[in-house]
Amino acid sequence: MSDSDASKTKTPSAGVATTDDAADALEAVSSQIHDFAGVPGKSSEAGAGVQExxxxxxxxxxxVWHPWNFAPKKASDLDVAMENLKKKLNTGGWVIKDLYHDNSPNKALNLVADNDAKKVSVRITQYSKTDPPSLGITTISGCYQVPEGETVEQF
Structure with missing residues (x-):
């Protein structure tokens, strides 16, 4: 990997925050992405976690990372939700970085988008052939530093 390639993949600094504050901020981003889907459905209850x-x-x-699933009420809304996400994740500071079909047997559609201002990235995988059809969504933050005198709380 060249130096320029390394700088492109380097995790951005997200500033100073407690793990709880960073998790709350990332869950707010996940909520926004849920709204971007624009169709009714059910989201999993998974909470945020902490990584090095x-x-x-x-x-x-x-x-901080937050993995969750979203299953539209109607299977036919899965494509609508993904189209809405493609549109919305190219506005308001979001930029789609990659859109591709993976090598799985189902050739799932994957979308990767970054929001540099929020120091957040999202990966969305469209599971069209699961029952029920759903979107696997993972948001992940940039690298935070805990405030002076505190240590990272794991959860």
């Missing part, structure tokens, strides 16, 4: 930042002190630096 590559190459940084795990007691002082962390990332």
């Amino acid at each position: 930042c590559d190459g940084k002190d795990p007691k002082k630096f962390f990332r």
Whole structure:
């Protein structure tokens, strides 16, 4: 990997925050993405988790990630939800970085988008052939530093 490639994949700094505040901020982004889908449905209840930042002190630096699923009430709304997400994740500071079909037997559609201002990325996988059809959604933050005198709380 060249130096320029490494700089493109480097996790951005997201500033200073407690793990609870960072998790709340990321869950708010997940809620916005849920709204972007624009169709009625059910979301899983999974909460945010904490991960280490590559190459940084795990007691002082962390990332927050929030994996969840969204299943539209009507299977026919799955494509509508993904189209809505493609449109909305190219506005308001969001930029689609990748859109591709993966190598799974079902060739699932994947969308990756970043919001540089919020220091957040989202990966959405469209599971058209599952029962019920759903979207697998994972939001992940940039790298936070805990406030002076605090350590990273794992959850």
